[in-house]
Amino acid sequence: MYRTHTCGELRLNNAGEKVTLAGWVQKIRKMGGMSFIDLRDRYGITQLVVDESASPDLNTTAEKLGREYVIQATGIVTERTSKNSKILTGDVEIKLSEINLLNASQTPPFTIEDETDGGEEIRAKYRYLDLRRAPLKKALELRHKMAQETRKYLDGIGFIEVETPVLIKSTPEGARDFVVPSRMNPGEFYALPQSPQTFKQLLMVAGYDKYFQIVRCFRDEDLRADRQPEFTQIDCEMSFVEREDILNTFEGMIKALFKNVLGLEMNEQFPRISYADAMKYYGSDKPDIRFGMKITEIKHLTGGKDFAVFDSAEYVGAICVEGAASYTRKQLDEITEWVKRPQVGAKGLVYIRLAEDGIKSSVDKFYTPEDLTAIANETGAKSGDLILVLAGDKKKTQDAMGTLRIEMGNRLGFRKSDHYAPLWVYDFPLLEWDEETQRFYAMHHPFTSPKPEDMGKFYSSNREDIANVCANAYDFVLNGTEIGGGSIRIHDSAVQKRMFEVLGFGSEEADYKFGFIINAFKFGAPPHGGIAFGFDRFCALFGGQETIRDYIAFPKNNAGRDVMLDAPSAIDATQMDELFLKSTVKKS
Numbered sequence: 001m002y003r004t005h006t007c008g009e010l011r012l013n014n015a016g017e018k019v020t021l022a023g024w025v026q027k028i029r030k031m032g033g034m035s036f037i038d039l040r041d042r043y044g045i046t047q048l049v050v051d052e053s054a055s056p057d058l059n060t061t062a063e064k065l066g067r068e069y070v071i072q073a074t075g076i077v078t079e080r081t082s083k084n085s086k087i088l089t090g091d092v093e094i095k096l097s098e099i100n101l102l103n104a105s106q107t108p109p110f111t112i113e114d115e116t117d118g119g120e121e122i123r124a125k126y127r128y129l130d131l132r133r134a135p136l137k138k139a140l141e142l143r144h145k146m147a148q149e150t151r152k153y154l155d156g157i158g159f160i161e162v163e164t165p166v167l168i169k170s171t172p173e174g175a176r177d178f179v180v181p182s183r184m185n186p187g188e189f190y191a192l193p194q195s196p197q198t199f200k201q202l203l204m205v206a207g208y209d210k211y212f213q214i215v216r217c218f219r220d221e222d223l224r225a226d227r228q229p230e231f232t233q234i235d236c237e238m239s240f241v242e243r244e245d246i247l248n249t250f251e252g253m254i255k256a257l258f259k260n261v262l263g264l265e266m267n268e269q270f271p272r273i274s275y276a277d278a279m280k281y282y283g284s285d286k287p288d289i290r291f292g293m294k295i296t297e298i299k300h301l302t303g304g305k306d307f308a309v310f311d312s313a314e315y316v317g318a319i320c321v322e323g324a325a326s327y328t329r330k331q332l333d334e335i336t337e338w339v340k341r342p343q344v345g346a347k348g349l350v351y352i353r354l355a356e357d358g359i360k361s362s363v364d365k366f367y368t369p370e371d372l373t374a375i376a377n378e379t380g381a382k383s384g385d386l387i388l389v390l391a392g393d394k395k396k397t398q399d400a401m402g403t404l405r406i407e408m409g410n411r412l413g414f415r416k417s418d419h420y421a422p423l424w425v426y427d428f429p430l431l432e433w434d435e436e437t438q439r440f441y442a443m444h445h446p447f448t449s450p451k452p453e454d455m456g457k458f459y460s461s462n463r464e465d466i467a468n469v470c471a472n473a474y475d476f477v478l479n480g481t482e483i484g485g486g487s488i489r490i491h492d493s494a495v496q497k498r499m500f501e502v503l504g505f506g507s508e509e510a511d512y513k514f515g516f517i518i519n520a521f522k523f524g525a526p527p528h529g530g531i532a533f534g535f536d537r538f539c540a541l542f543g544g545q546e547t548i549r550d551y552i553a554f555p556k557n558n559a560g561r562d563v564m565l566d567a568p569s570a571i572d573a574t575q576m577d578e579l580f581l582k583s584t585v586k587k588s
């Protein structure tokens with residue numbers, strides 16, 4: 001038997017017991033004639049002591065140990081004189097009578113402790129060492145718990161987990177596919193799924209009315225910060241449902257996760273907001289509602305005062321920043337510079353201060369105190385508050401207002417990671433017109449159903465009408481991050497055909513790419529809908545972290561590389577030949 005206990009297990013009531021532990025040497029300290037060893041395993045750290053009374057042999061073995069050596073150690077559990085309240089085993093130590101060296105270790109390239117001196121690159125290269133550290137272990141444990149609780153909940157309400165293939169044909173989620181050459185079908189390629197979208201719909205046609213899968217998806221996108229080319233979804237689909245059924249079912253799942261993973265009871269129904277209102281009040285389709293600071297449209301109060309910037313603007317919007325009237329000129333100048341950054345895209349910023357000695361603004365030349373008071377009243381501002389105003393083209397300015405609102409929320413400390421504000425957003429536009437390619441794109445994906453009341457417009461030949469069709473689609477948003485998205489689907493093959501036509505696919509192209517699903521819909525497809533949650537980000541948010549990388553055992557870096565494996569990499573000429581491939585890239 002390698003061990004009687006783990007390194008996280010022993011307490012004062014074990015004092016006097018003879019135990020054997022096995023694990024990694026995290027640290028050794030020598031004091032006087034004694035050696036103190038912190039022994040680590042998955043469960044914790046226990047202090048081992050080799051004292052003066054130990055045999056010379058034991059002392060010699062202890063002398064030889066280094067960081068990350070693997071040992072088996074036997075001794076008596078003893079109460080510590082100086083206790084360590086930071087670890088659960090901190091009341092005891094093991095007075096050793098035996099050390100068995102199981103394996104030596106090279107000096108690790110960084111310290112394997114909660115706080116490490118290793119930079120990102122080196123830790124990624126030695127991911128298996130980084131994974132020994134407690135913060136990463138905690139992250140993976142949380143992920144495990146999330147997965148188990150998800151399965152438990154969905155299984156409990158009759159869902160069946162079905163695996164779908166990874167080598168498939170392109171799925172239309174709007175990103176680029178990763179492709180795999182087929183040796184047995186020369187010149188042909190599989191695509192890796194961007195999501196199991198079409199398969200889960202086919203499962204509905206097959207009659208499996210409640211499906212889920214915790215599934216890997218692949219999207220070959222230009223990597224933005226904190227995106228992974230492969231990521232995991234909780235993918236779900238149901239038949240004979242309307243939007244409300246889906247939202248209620250998955251609100252139940254999310255609440256169960258909050259309760260069973262974080263111990264948080266969420267009894268209230270999650271708030272719901274339409275896409276149009278989300279844009280109007282928060283300047284975002286994924287509002288962070290941990291704080292208010294809603295946007296107010298004030299164009300009707302600003303006109304006719306000869307202020308050309310406002311007069312010529314399609315839209316003027318304001319937010320009221322509570323208690324910020326005391327911001328200095330320097331702080332306001334800095335925020336003005338901030339909104340002009342290309343990522344925010346505003347041309348300038350107007351502010352109104354409701355200071356103790358009266359109302360003042362950066363546009364006092366054009367607006368009387370009465371005009372400014374009218375604006376203040378519209379935004380709900382009171383004495384001590386600061387109003388920030390942006391103006392311009394409607395869509396862009398709303399977006400900029402949304403970004404500014406989040407920034408002010410950050411500055412004021414309103415975005416605490418342990419405060420959770422869930423939200424459903426619904427009624428997204430079905431399509432987006434792209435000027436450059438002169439065609440419509442599906443905002444969600446081409447299987448999302450238009451709302452029944454918009455079916456007339458969907459069949460219209462007028463572009464404006466089509467652009468205004470609303471989708472029966474919804475997102476789940478947590479703390480300003482989109483965690484889930486789904487829709488009620490098209491289940492009528494004629495409507496599906498029309499959708500492909502609107503998207504500019506010729507009928508042949510639609511048949512070539514999606515014939516299988518259009519056909520399936522001819523064999524009694526039930527009404528159905530579903531949703532998928534981004535599992536990695538869900539875990540990160542539950543862990544109170546911004547970055548998903550810590551919640552993935554072996555992630556890729558920002559350039560999409562696995563630096564531990566050094567992948568992707570070239571393959572040898574024989575393999576290339578077998579796959580009928582020729583590379584145009586010359587590797588030096």
Ligand code: ASP
Pocket residue numbers: 173194195196197236485486487530531532
């Ligand atoms: N397949 C969709 C996605 O990956 C989710 C859904 O519509 O269920 O975003």
